[in-house]
Amino acid sequence: MKTPLKSLLLLLLASTGVSAAQDPEVRREALELMERASAASLPAKLPNLERVDTFRVLDAGSGPREGTFTRVVVQGTGRREEASFGDYHLAEVSTGEIWRR
Numbered sequence: 001m002k003t004p005l006k007s008l009l010l011l012l013l014a015s016t017g018v019s020a021a022q023d024p025e026v027r028r029e030a031l032e033l034m035e036r037a038s039a040a041s042l043p044a045k046l047p048n049l050e051r052v053d054t055f056r057v058l059d060a061g062s063g064p065r066e067g068t069f070t071r072v073v074v075q076g077t078g079r080r081e082e083a084s085f086g087d088y089h090l091a092e093v094s095t096g097e098i099w100r101r
Helices: 001-019 024-040
Strands: 047-061 062-072 078-085 088-095 098-100
Touching: none
Parallel strands: none
Antiparallel strands: 047 062, 062 078, 078 088, 088 098
16 A cells, blocks of 8 residues: 555656746746845945034033034945044044954
């Protein structure tokens, strides 16, 4: 009884492999859909960015003081971040994975 089932299974597998010819129109449409899906999932090229934030710290002893934070990003090149508050000033430059102060 096991032999006829194995034979039937092999016959079914062989017949599906032989009749698996591809329709060129269906293949073209499938490739177009895959290309559109791939293009939709890729990240967009981001624009260069310059951002300046101004903040105020309220201190009861010395009154309000202002500071700034600036970030400039050039896509594919790197970025520069600068923070200033009173006597404190920090500038960091990144080119890829390297940060310099």
